[in-house]
Structure formats: C-alpha cells, structure tokens
Amino acid sequence: MSPAALERRARAIEAAGLGIGWTNGDFGRGRSYRFNDPDGHIMEMYYEERKYQAPPALRSSLKNQPQRHTGQGVGVRRSDHWALLASDVAANRRFATELLGFQLREQVIFDQGKTELGSGMSPTAVHHQLAYVLDVRRGRGRLHHFSLWVDNREDVLRAADILAENGIFIEAGPAKHNNSQGFDLYSYEPGGNRVEIYTGSYLVMAPDWEPVTWNEHERGSGTYWAARCLRASSSTARPI
Amino acid sequence: MSPAALERRARAIEAAGLGIGWTNGDFGRGRSYRFNDPDGHIMEMYYEERKYQAPPALRSSLKNQPQRHTGQGVGVRRSDHWALLASDVAANRRFATELLGFQLREQVIFDQGKTELGSGMSPTAVHHQLAYVLDVRRGRGRLHHFSLWVDNREDVLRAADILAENGIFIEAGPAKHNNSQGFDLYSYEPGGNRVEIYTGSYLVMAPDWEPVTWNEHERGSGTYWAARCLRASSSTARPI
Amino acid sequence: MSPAALERRARAIEAAGLGIGWTNGDFGRGRSYRFNDPDGHIMEMYYEERKYQAPPALRSSLKNQPQRHTGQGVGVRRSDHWALLASDVAANRRFATELLGFQLREQVIFDQGKTELGSGMSPTAVHHQLAYVLDVRRGRGRLHHFSLWVDNREDVLRAADILAENGIFIEAGPAKHNNSQGFDLYSYEPGGNRVEIYTGSYLVMAPDWEPVTWNEHERGSGTYWAARCLRASSSTARPI
Amino acid sequence: MSPAALERRARAIEAAGLGIGWTNGDFGRGRSYRFNDPDGHIMEMYYEERKYQAPPALRSSLKNQPQRHTGQGVGVRRSDHWALLASDVAANRRFATELLGFQLREQVIFDQGKTELGSGMSPTAVHHQLAYVLDVRRGRGRLHHFSLWVDNREDVLRAADILAENGIFIEAGPAKHNNSQGFDLYSYEPGGNRVEIYTGSYLVMAPDWEPVTWNEHERGSGTYWAARCLRASSSTARPI
Numbered sequence: 001m002s003p004a005a006l007e008r009r010a011r012a013i014e015a016a017g018l019g020i021g022w023t024n025g026d027f028g029r030g031r032s033y034r035f036n037d038p039d040g041h042i043m044e045m046y047y048e049e050r051k052y053q054a055p056p057a058l059r060s061s062l063k064n065q066p067q068r069h070t071g072q073g074v075g076v077r078r079s080d081h082w083a084l085l086a087s088d089v090a091a092n093r094r095f096a097t098e099l100l101g102f103q104l105r106e107q108v109i110f111d112q113g114k115t116e117l118g119s120g121m122s123p124t125a126v127h128h129q130l131a132y133v134l135d136v137r138r139g140r141g142r143l144h145h146f147s148l149w150v151d152n153r154e155d156v157l158r159a160a161d162i163l164a165e166n167g168i169f170i171e172a173g174p175a176k177h178n179n180s181q182g183f184d185l186y187s188y189e190p191g192g193n194r195v196e197i198y199t200g201s202y203l204v205m206a207p208d209w210e211p212v213t214w215n216e217h218e219r220g221s222g223t224y225w226a227a228r229c230l231r232a233s234s235s236t237a238r239p240i
Numbered sequence: 241m242s243p244a245a246l247e248r249r250a251r252a253i254e255a256a257g258l259g260i261g262w263t264n265g266d267f268g269r270g271r272s273y274r275f276n277d278p279d280g281h282i283m284e285m286y287y288e289e290r291k292y293q294a295p296p297a298l299r300s301s302l303k304n305q306p307q308r309h310t311g312q313g314v315g316v317r318r319s320d321h322w323a324l325l326a327s328d329v330a331a332n333r334r335f336a337t338e339l340l341g342f343q344l345r346e347q348v349i350f351d352q353g354k355t356e357l358g359s360g361m362s363p364t365a366v367h368h369q370l371a372y373v374l375d376v377r378r379g380r381g382r383l384h385h386f387s388l389w390v391d392n393r394e395d396v397l398r399a400a401d402i403l404a405e406n407g408i409f410i411e412a413g414p415a416k417h418n419n420s421q422g423f424d425l426y427s428y429e430p431g432g433n434r435v436e437i438y439t440g441s442y443l444v445m446a447p448d449w450e451p452v453t454w455n456e457h458e459r460g461s462g463t464y465w466a467a468r469c470l471r472a473s474s475s476t477a478r479p480i
Numbered sequence: 481m482s483p484a485a486l487e488r489r490a491r492a493i494e495a496a497g498l499g500i501g502w503t504n505g506d507f508g509r510g511r512s513y514r515f516n517d518p519d520g521h522i523m524e525m526y527y528e529e530r531k532y533q534a535p536p537a538l539r540s541s542l543k544n545q546p547q548r549h550t551g552q553g554v555g556v557r558r559s560d561h562w563a564l565l566a567s568d569v570a571a572n573r574r575f576a577t578e579l580l581g582f583q584l585r586e587q588v589i590f591d592q593g594k595t596e597l598g599s600g601m602s603p604t605a606v607h608h609q610l611a612y613v614l615d616v617r618r619g620r621g622r623l624h625h626f627s628l629w630v631d632n633r634e635d636v637l638r639a640a641d642i643l644a645e646n647g648i649f650i651e652a653g654p655a656k657h658n659n660s661q662g663f664d665l666y667s668y669e670p671g672g673n674r675v676e677i678y679t680g681s682y683l684v685m686a687p688d689w690e691p692v693t694w695n696e697h698e699r700g701s702g703t704y705w706a707a708r709c710l711r712a713s714s715s716t717a718r719p720i
Numbered sequence: 721m722s723p724a725a726l727e728r729r730a731r732a733i734e735a736a737g738l739g740i741g742w743t744n745g746d747f748g749r750g751r752s753y754r755f756n757d758p759d760g761h762i763m764e765m766y767y768e769e770r771k772y773q774a775p776p777a778l779r780s781s782l783k784n785q786p787q788r789h790t791g792q793g794v795g796v797r798r799s800d801h802w803a804l805l806a807s808d809v810a811a812n813r814r815f816a817t818e819l820l821g822f823q824l825r826e827q828v829i830f831d832q833g834k835t836e837l838g839s840g841m842s843p844t845a846v847h848h849q850l851a852y853v854l855d856v857r858r859g860r861g862r863l864h865h866f867s868l869w870v871d872n873r874e875d876v877l878r879a880a881d882i883l884a885e886n887g888i889f890i891e892a893g894p895a896k897h898n899n900s901q902g903f904d905l906y907s908y909e910p911g912g913n914r915v916e917i918y919t920g921s922y923l924v925m926a927p928d929w930e931p932v933t934w935n936e937h938e939r940g941s942g943t944y945w946a947a948r949c950l951r952a953s954s955s956t957a958r959p960i
Contacts, residue, residue: 001927002927049926049928051930060645061645061647062645062898063898063932063934063938064826064898064899064900064901064922064932068645069641069645071552071553071642071645072551072552073551077922078922078923106784124844124845124923124925125844125845125846125923126845126925151873151919152634152872152873152874153394153871153872153874154393154394154632154873154874157393157416157423160416160465161416161549162549162551163465164416164464164465164541165540165541165542165551166541170465174414174465176401176404178782178784179784181784181785183397199871200871202784202797202798203844203845203846205844205846207721207722207767208769210771212783212784218783224404224782225400225401225403225404225410225414225425242687287687289686289688291690300885301885301887302885303658303692303698304586304659304660304661304682304692305682308885309881309882309885311792311793311882312792313791317682318682318683364604364605364683365604365605365606365683391633391679391680392633392634392874393632393634394632394633394634394872394874404781405780405781405782405788405791406781407781418542418544419544420544421542421544439631442545442557442558443558445604445606447481447482447527448529450531452543452544454543458543464542633877634873634874637873637896637903641896643945644896644944654894656877656881663877665945705880705881705894705905
C-alpha cells in the first residue's frame with residue numbers, strides 16, 4: 001500500500017527466514033522483494049508500477065477503461081485469484097495471514113478440524129485473491145489454477161461456447177461452487193496451466209469477518225450445482 | 241390447423257389401427273380424438289380451445305402477455321417439447337412424420353445406421369416438439385421428460401439457484417447439448433416426472449430441411465459442454 | 481412450401497395485377513417470381529435454395545450449426561423480420577395476409593379504428609417476419625428496418641458495448657417494446673439502412689390466433705421500458 | 721476498521737467542527753459517532769455490529785450466504801453506494817477524502833476545472849461507495865439516490881420487467897453510464913427516495929489510483945449507451 005509498507009513486509013519475511021532478496025524490478029514495475037512461501041512458491045512484492053497505456057488502436061472510447069472492447073472473446077476484466085497447491089495448507093495460510101496481512105475468508109477442514117484441505121484469503125474486498133489447496137501428491141511449489149474475472153455469468157457460458165467450438169478441453173464447469181459462490185469453468189492455457197473463467201462470488205468489507213468453515217458433509221463435491229451427463233440407459237420415468 | 245384437418249388425421253389414424261375414439265373434450269378444449277402411438281402412449285388431438293383469461297389479479301400490463309410477470313421463479317413462457325421413450329424408435333418416428341405430419345429434424349443413429357437411438361421432430365418452426373428416445377428397458381408408453389421454455393440462458397442458471405436452495409435434485413445440467421443446441425437442466429416435478437428447463441436451440445423454417453444425423457462418434461455424451469466435478473486428488477499442474 | 485405452392489402464389493399475384501415476372505434465380509437460389517406489394521416494394525419468392533456450406537476454416541464443431549462460433553461480435557443467429565414503410569398500411573396488410581398467406585399477429589390502430597399505424601404478420605411461428613409501418617412522409621417502397629436475431633438479451637447489451645466502443649450511432653435501445661415484447665436496439669449498417677439487433681418476443685402456434693390490437697392509450701411510446709437520461713437539474717429527492 | 725480507528729476519526733471530525741456526539745448505538749450495532757458533512761447530511765460511524773442471523777425459514781442451503789434465495793424479485797446482494805447532493809461538491813469531497821479516508825475515483829469537472837459537478841470515492845475496492853453531486857437547487861442535506869447491487873446485467877433487465885409489470889415508474893435506464901461503467905436503472909422506493917438497481921462498474925485496488933476526470937465534452941449525457949424512443953415520424957430510410 002506504500003513504499004514504507006513494502007519495506008516493513010520485506011523485513012518481516014526476511015526475519016522469518018523466507019526471504020530471497022531485492023530485484024531491480026521487472027517489466028512495468030519497480031524494485032521488488034522476492035521470497036518463498038513455506039511450500040516453496042516463489043513470490044515477489046512491489047509498490048511502483050507503470051500504468052498501462054494502450055496503443056492508439058486499442059484505446060477505448062471509455063475514458064476509465066484501459067483498453068477498448070474488441071468484440072472478441074469474453075472480455076476478461078482482471079485477474080481474480082491464484083490457487084496454489086501446498087503440502088501443509090495451515091502453515092501457508094498462517095504465512096499469508098500473519099506475514100502478508102491477508103484476511104481469511106473461507107476454509108475447508110475435514111476430520112473434525114484435523115485436516116485443512118483449503119483456505120482462501122485476501123488483502124482486499126475481493127473474496128479471495130490467494131488460496132492454498134492441499135497437494136495430495138505432496139509436491140512442492142505447484143500451481144492449482146489462476147482465475148480470470150468476467151462481469152456476468154453469461155460471459156462464462158460464452159467462454160464455454162468458444163472453447164468447445166475450438167476443441168479446447170473444458171475440465172469442469174460451467175458450474176457454481178458452494179465455497180465462495182463462484183460461477184466458473186476450468187480449462188488450460190497453451191502453457192499447460194489450469195485457468196478458471198470466473199464470476200459471481202461476493203465481496204467482503206467487514207474488518208471482523210468470521211471465516212466460513214466447511215466440513216466433509218457441508219462441502220460435498222464443492223459444487224453447489226453443476227452438470228452431470230444424463231445417461232440414457234439409466235433414465236427412468238413413470239408411464240404416462 | 242383446422243376442423244377439417246382434425247377429421248382427416250383421425251380417419252388416417254383409425255385406418256392405421258391406432259385409433260381409440262372421440263371424446264367430448266376436456267377442460268378448456270373441445271372434442272378430441274384419442275389414439276395410441278405404436279409404443280402405446282395415449283395421445284389426443286383437438287382443434288377447439290378456450291383461450292386462457294387471467295383473473296384480474298394475474299392480468300399483465302402487457303396486452304400481449306396472457307399472465308403477469310409475478311417476479312417469482314424463472315418465468316416459463318411455454319412448453320417446448322415432449323420426449324417419449326419407445327422400444328422401436330423408427331416405428332414411432334414414422335408414425336409421427338407420416339400420420340401426424342411432423343418434420344424430422346435430428347436423429348441419433350448408431351451401429352452404421354442399424355440402431356436408431358433418438359429422433360426429434362416438429363409440426364412447427366420449433367426445433368422439436370416431440371422426440372422418441374430408445375427405451376433400453378423395453379418398457380411401454382413411458383415418458384423420458386417434458387420440457388419448459390425460458391427466454392434466456394440466465395433463466396436456466398436462476399432455476400439451478402432456486403432448485404439448489406430448496407434442496408431439489410438437479411439430475412443434469414446446466415449444460416449445452418450438441419443435438420438441438422439446447423441449454424438446459426433436468427429435475428423432477430413433485431409427481432415424479434422428469435422436467436427440463438430449456439432455452440437456446442434453433443428454429444427450422446425450411447420446407448425441405450435435411451435431418452441432421454449423429455453417429456456414436458459425433459454424438460459422444462450428447463453434451464456439447466457441461467460440468468464435471470474437479471477432483472482435488474487428480475488436479476495436476478506444472479510447478480510455477 | 482413447395483414448387484406447386486410457388487406456382488399458385490405467382491398466379492394469384494399476377495391476377496391481382498402486382499406481378500413483374502419470373503427470373504432465372506440469383507446467387508444461391510433457383511428461379512423466383514418477382515412482384516410488387518401495393519406500396520411498390522419489390523419482392524421475390526422462390527422455392528429452390530442452395531444450402532450454405534461453410535468453407536473448412538469456418539466449419540463448426542457442432543454438426544447442426546452452419547458456421548462456427550468465431551468468438552467475435554454478437555453471434556447473430558438468423559434474420560428475424562423486415563419492417564416496411566407503407567402509405568396505406570391496411571392495403572399492404574391485406575396483400576400479405578390474403579395473397580401471401582401470412583397470419584396477422586399484432587396491430588397498432590389509432591383514432592378509434594380509423595388509422596392503421598402498423599401491422600405485424602408471419603407465415604411461421606416467428607411472431608412477425610413482416611411488418612408494415614405507416615409512412616408519414618408518404619414515400620413509396622421504403623424500408624423502416626430489418627432485424628437480426630440473437631439468442632439472449634445479454635447479446636443485445638453486448639452489441640451496445642461494441643457499437644458504442646466503435647462510435648457507431650445507436651438510434652434507440654436497448655429497450656423492450658410492448659408490441660411483440662421484443663428486446664432490441666436500433667443502429668445503421670454502413671449502407672445506410674436501419675438495422676435492429678433483436679431477441680425476446682414470443683412464438684405463435686395457434687391456427688386461430690386473435691390479433692392483438694393496441695390503441696393510442698395502450699401503445700404509448702411503443703416501449704415497455706427504456707432508458708431516458710437522468711437530468712441532474714431535475715433530480716429531486718427528500719432530505720435524508 | 722478497528723475500535724481505535726473509530727476513536728481517531730471521531731476526534732478528527734470533532735476538531736473540524738463537524739461533530740455531533742456519541743450515541744449508544746442503534747438496532748444491530750454498537751455505540752456510534754454522529755456528525756455532519758459540510759453540506760449538512762447527518763452521518764454516523766461505528767465499529768461494533770451484530771451479524772445478521774436469518775430465522776430458520778430464511779436460512780440458505782449455502783453456508784456462506786446470509787439469507788436464502790427466495791426466488792422472488794431480483795436478489796439484491798448488497799448496497800453499493802450513496803449519492804448525496806451538495807451545494808459545494810469540492811468541500812464535501814475534501815471532507816470525505818481527508819477526514820474519512822476515502823480514495824477519490826472519478827470526477828466530473830466542467831468549465832476548465834472551475835465547476836466540480838460530481839465526485840465518487842470509496843474506502844474499499846468498490847468503485848465508489850459515496851458520491852457527491854452538485855445540488856443545482858442549492859438545497860441542503862439532500863439525497864440524490866442510493867444504489868443496490870445485483871450480480872448480473874440480466875438482473876437489471878429483470879428489475880425493469882417487474883417494475884413495469886407493477887406500474888412503478890422507471891425514471892431512467894436500463895442504461896450504461898460512462899462514469900463508473902455502471903449498468904443500472906433508477907426508480908423510487910415507496911418512501912419517495914430514488915433507488916438505483918446497479919451492476920457492472922469495476923473494482924479499484926491500486927493504492928496510487930489516479931482519479932479519472934471527465935469534462936463537458938467527455939461526459940456528454942453521462943450515459944455510454946441508453947435507450948431513446950424511436951419516433952415513427954422521424955424514421956427515414958433509403959428506398960429498397
């Protein structure tokens with residue numbers, strides 16, 4: 001939130017033994033502090049950023065919109081959140097809330113509080129900008145997915161139409177999650193990372209928000225509603 | 241389409257040995273001719289119909305709308321189609337096209353033309369108002385589902401929200417079919433019949449429409465895109 | 481609906497003194513009969529049509545869709561209707577219903593039945609595929625607008641975003657009509673003709689449909705709801 | 721954001737001569753500090769809040785949703801912003817940014833910087849939770865409108881259908897603003913206050929956000945696109 005806050009966070013992370021060091025910045029941003037989370041993901045934080053200036057052909061007729069509506073695709077507005085796999089969700093969740101200042105929003109905890117499967121948290125009103133999800137294969141530093149925001153549920157359906165038309169694998173969705181109430185689909189970008197097209201959910205503005213916790217029974221499959229294929233062989237109905 | 245057409249159809253069905261006889265009509269309609277399709281479903285046809293007059297409390301401020309928008313539920317506009325199970329799809333499809341004058345729109349035929357799994361047809365521009373689907377249990381006179389039309393895909397999503405909130409089973413969807421391009425979900429009404437909330441699809445106005453036929457490979461699951469649950473245990477991604 | 485029907489209609493129009501003559505067909509269609517409506521619009525009717533075959537790059541992964549979803553624009557599905565200006569709406573309406581076999585669906589009639597401002601009619605379940613609108617300038621053979629169908633109201637809003645981004649004039653809408661219940665916007669294509677992006681409305685399948693007639697009071701502006709600009713100078717509210 | 725922050729803000733407002741005093745709280749919340757903005761609107765701020773517990777009949781099947789989806793109306797998710805009239809927008813804007821800590825997001829300034837017509841600002845990622853709009857009648861302490869958030873543009877259209885069906889005045893919209901990019905309509909609640917049904921817009925998370933300023937030319941009517949009625953008498957088109 002400020003150059004001073006950046007310095008303070010860097011010192012705290014360094015003191016926790018997770019620091020890597022300062023960089024001279026990268027494309028579009030100033031110097032940044034590089035560090036690891038407990039699971040080994042490499043992260044950077046920075047304050048200075050060069051604001052995007054669209055080239056003339058991409059300027060919008062809307063003065064408050066950074067780039068024109070091209071009429072193509074689904075019009076992603078912003079990135080929404082990153083979901084990272086972690087062998088120890090609790091340790092990484094504490095790292096993000098205690099050292100980075102994120103607020104915990106929702107958790108999935110099984111086995112009567114013993115197994116933390118996932119935790120979502122955020123430093124802003126956005127429901128979660130970071131989530132840790134249990135890495136059942138016990139890998140290290142792995143990504144579960146990143147998420148791109150669209151403004152309406154109809155845009156997620158449009159994404160499905162475009163992906164299906166182009167023969168691009170839709171791994172799940174369109175569907176509505178119970179956790180976070182997000183409406184989304186999952187696919188893969190050409191580099192091999194899972195990407196979610198996402199909308200819905202809800203904002204959190206309470207400074208004393210009480211995290212919502214879901215157990216096995218409450219979570220179910222994690223979907224609130226979602227398609228299953230109707231199998232012709234099992235279709236039954238009463239005679240009319 | 242006319243009293244004379246009703247008489248002609250009745251005679252043709254009687255000649256085919258499928259007639260039951262005339263009734264004195266039923267609630268809201270005049271005399272009707274009752275008959276069986278080859279699979280044993282009981283059907284009636286009629287010409288005279290008493291137009292619905294909404295009671296004062298349900299009159300719409302729109303003169304061309306039969307009932308007011310109550311602000312509740314999803315606002316079904318009309319019934320769209322009936323899908324009937326049949327042990328011999330081809331025989332029933334011929335009945336509907338040859339004796340009732342329906343136009344064949346799409347078919348699913350497996351085994352190099354030998355097994356007709358389903359056929360959709362219609363007497364109007366609506367894609368299909370009647371479908372026969374193979375009854376793999378070899379029942380008789382059974383219903384697969386009936387279908388209610390809503391005007392926008394968003395209304396199907398709203399139906400999912402309402403059904404899920406009320407703990408009512410959603411059997412499949414929201415999803416998009418490849419056959420007919422319908423966007424829909426399936427649930428059950430309290431009487432036990434499967435009901436589809438349906439939109440999308442396309443109208444057919446060509447008098448010489450050539451039916452679209454799908455084989456095993458082309459049809460796949462019958463869904464163009466639809467949700468699958470994302471299983472945490474199988475989630476894989478490259479390290480970031 | 482058939483080659484024989486084409487011949488019958490041509491003879492009837494010729495007998496009415498409105499025929500021009502047969503052509504050898506045009507791009508994509510067989511021989512056609514050319515004629516005038518009473519207002520002088522030139523029309524053609526035909527039966528033979530060459531079905532569109534998309535080139536390989538534009539083939540859809542959906543076997544029942546004539547062209548792929550390109551992900552661009554709003555994905556118009558079909559033309560919906562043509563609205564023609566006419567100095568004498570009643571004469572042209574009678575022409576279309578009596579000589580062409582269209583069914584009258586809705587009318588706007590002012591002055592206690594004396595002035596027919598507009599009439600919409602159709603030969604199919606589509607609410608109106610042809611409308612005559614009073615030409616208050618007493619021109620001859622003029623077009624009011626043609627209409628392109630999209631599947632969801634959200635697509636009309638998307639059209640507004642795309643048109644506004646490109647500085648293309650939106651003459652009216654997005655708004656909902658009371659007549660026909662269409663949800664639409666009006667713009668102009670580069671050739672100078674008014675084009676409507678249209679959805680909603682309702683299908684008519686009753687052979688004995690009773691036309692809906694709107695008088696001055698009922699019709700109002702013709703819009704059921706539509707935007708007006710909120711003028712800051714007139715904004716009033718009670719003190720809080 | 722904390723009890724201490726509440727005390728600090730109260731002291732600062734008191735020092736500015738705008739304080740009224742502490743209350744013992746009100747329905748659902750703890751003690752609050754009451755004060756005036758420069759235009760005379762009475763405001764309160766508090767930290768303690770009793771979280772809403774839905775009665776059993778209104779509990780949602782979604783654990784993270786405070787109340788069930790009733791299937792009625794448009795499902796407002798939250799209040800979005802309050803727009804207050806002020807005789808001196810600049811003075812009130814400085815009050816909110818300097819004393820309350822709001823971040824300025826967008827402004828409308830005419831006459832080459834001399835006349836501030838409106839300013840929107842927020843203490844969170846929501847685009848604006850408070851706006852001051854010039855009170856051209858030079859009243860005092862007046863409300864322009866309050867705004868209720870729905871999740872999709874389709875919900876604003878649904879609101880229009882419900883309001884029109886019930887004969888409730890829609891003052892403007894559905895339409896898209898250029899300022900804030902909101903998609904909305906305006907009506908009045910039974911108490912006589914203008915209420916906006918609102919969605920779209922964009923979130924702001926940059927600590928160094930640069931306010932977007934619109935002059936006369938850029939702002940136009942304040943609408944990006946919106947309906948106008950199509951007047952039959954002015955409809956012109958080239959002959960076809």
